[in-house]
Amino acid sequence: MADINVQPKRKSSWWFWLVLILIAAGLFYFLLNKDGRESTDRMRTIPATTNP
Structure with a gap:
């Protein structure tokens, strides 16, 4: 009878x-x-405000 090595499938x-x-x-x-x-x-610089 022949030996068969069956390896488990790697996950x-x-x-x-x-x-x-x-x-x-x-x-x-x-x-x-x-x-x-x-x-x-x-672009987040605060714009200078002008006095009315």
Whole structure:
């Protein structure tokens, strides 16, 4: 009789890939909006008021 080695199927760690994709998306978003955030900070200056 032949010996057959059957290995149990490895569970895929889908949560690991999900966390990795979320971290990469957050880093990508942060890097793309870095310049935009600086320009909006400059636009938040209080305008000078004139006396009537």
